[in-house]
Amino acid sequence: MDTAAADRRGTEEPAYPGRRKRHDGRTVAAWLAGLLLAGVSVVAGCRVADIDGITPVPQLLAFLPWLLVPTGIALLLALLARRRTLLVWGVVVLGFLAWYIEPYGRTGEPGGPALAELRVMTSNVEFGQGTGSLIDTVRRLKPDILFVEECEYGCSRALEDAFGGDGGTLPYREAVEGAGSDGSVVLSRFPLRGAGGVRGTMGMPGAVADVRGHAVGLQLAHPMPPLPGQVGVWRRELGALRHYAANSRGPTIVAGDFNASQDHAAFRRILDTGLRDSARLSGSPRTPSWPARTTPEFGAQIDHVLVSADFSARRAAFPRISDTDHRALVVDLTLHQRG
Numbered sequence: 001m002d003t004a005a006a007d008r009r010g011t012e013e014p015a016y017p018g019r020r021k022r023h024d025g026r027t028v029a030a031w032l033a034g035l036l037l038a039g040v041s042v043v044a045g046c047r048v049a050d051i052d053g054i055t056p057v058p059q060l061l062a063f064l065p066w067l068l069v070p071t072g073i074a075l076l077l078a079l080l081a082r083r084r085t086l087l088v089w090g091v092v093v094l095g096f097l098a099w100y101i102e103p104y105g106r107t108g109e110p111g112g113p114a115l116a117e118l119r120v121m122t123s124n125v126e127f128g129q130g131t132g133s134l135i136d137t138v139r140r141l142k143p144d145i146l147f148v149e150e151c152e153y154g155c156s157r158a159l160e161d162a163f164g165g166d167g168g169t170l171p172y173r174e175a176v177e178g179a180g181s182d183g184s185v186v187l188s189r190f191p192l193r194g195a196g197g198v199r200g201t202m203g204m205p206g207a208v209a210d211v212r213g214h215a216v217g218l219q220l221a222h223p224m225p226p227l228p229g230q231v232g233v234w235r236r237e238l239g240a241l242r243h244y245a246a247n248s249r250g251p252t253i254v255a256g257d258f259n260a261s262q263d264h265a266a267f268r269r270i271l272d273t274g275l276r277d278s279a280r281l282s283g284s285p286r287t288p289s290w291p292a293r294t295t296p297e298f299g300a301q302i303d304h305v306l307v308s309a310d311f312s313a314r315r316a317a318f319p320r321i322s323d324t325d326h327r328a329l330v331v332d333l334t335l336h337q338r339g
Helices: 003-011 017-048 057-061 064-081 084-100 131-141 153-163 231-247 265-271
Strands: 114-124 145-149 172-176 184-188 192-195 206-211 214-221 252-257 303-307 311-317 329-336
Touching: 017 057, 017 064, 017 084, 057 064, 064 084, 114 131, 114 206, 114 252, 114 303, 131 153, 145 153, 145 214, 145 252, 153 184, 172 192, 172 206, 184 206, 184 214, 192 214, 214 231, 231 252, 231 265, 303 311, 303 329
Parallel strands: 114 145, 214 252
Antiparallel strands: 114 329, 145 184, 172 184, 192 206, 206 214, 252 303, 311 329
8 A cells, every 4th residue: 555645645635515605695695785885885886976877776765765675685695795895885785775864855944934834735646547546635734736657548537626615615716638657637625726737748837926915936846756768858848847946936835746856866956946855844754655555654745835935834644545656745735934
């Protein structure tokens, strides 16, 4: 027997399959953590840079608070992988997300005396499918001004039958009649006169309400959603709403389905004109309004009632409307005299 060969075999290190498997597992965990952090970092970076970017960033920005979940998973994977760089990266991303989850926009109470109280409601009835449920909710909550998006011909007729005409609770109306998602209606207890409205792919009627002798500008909002290939249209139509807000004089309400949250730069530009988000003023800055049918508790707030500094907001609620993927939004407002 070759004793030298035997000695060499005796001194060779034994194989450790378990160690190799652990090393492979840590490598996989590190790669997964890196991929998750890279994706979240792109979205968070656009938020930090105050831009909406390109698809899929605008779609993901709507769910910015929920990006804490993949970031947390990435941190756990980095811990398992024992990768210090990934851990530091994850903590930095987590810090940015936590900072930008804070509500955006101005707050504060008007200084002048109260002139009138009114309840405003907005609801997207999804191609008219939620009209019946909306009618029941309106009868129960009794809003003074109602904005309805995606109110097609049948929805428009049903609302007129339910609330219009002599003796109706919302007898005044301005509408853009249309099929599918194109139609929109503004109904009011207060007298209305037509205004030009904002032009868009879908109807966005405007009006001026006479609220106890005070002119209040009303504008329904329903820009195109940021679908792939339609982000430019979405950004342009939000820009048109911003132009309306920037050029408004006197008390103003802009309400509807904005297809945007406070985490979208194009929506923040509207708030930068001086309008305030009544849900935030009422203490509900992150209550989801969409998608109400599939993941109601894990959605985004894209339905808003924005008001000029002439208004204070006391309460906001998001009632469920059947057969639509949006919750309605109801806010109690007080109109104040300008200081």
